[in-house]
Amino acid sequence: MPDLTMGETEKIIRAGLAEAQKMGVKISIAVVDANGNLMGMMRMDGARFISADICQGKARASAWMQDTSAALQQRAQGSIIMQALITREAGKFLPSQGAVPIRKGGAVVGAVGVSGAAAQQDEDISKAGIAAIA
8 A cells, every 4th residue: 555755745735835825824734644643734824823733633534534524524414423533532533624635546645634724725725735746
């Protein structure tokens, strides 16, 4: 199974930060591996402090469930299992729009999560990061 590299992580983060700057928003961006372990994270100057934790929770949810966090947000509504995961993980699993899985050869090797802008902007920044390694 392919792995996500540190070099790819750096490219994703740099591209995401560049996209956020173009949009004029202050965000935090996190990249996790397929198991949800943090590969890299940056919080822009002026981004809210809590965005650093939120972006990691979004990325982890996306990696674990192998889906966008926007799709997970919809699935979580009314789902006892998803609510149990949210509670069990105490903020480390956040199915809230702004994260996208990273795929290599069809396999999920990680995810990118962003927090600090509007939900759709967070997701767009995540996608811009992934595009840097496509």
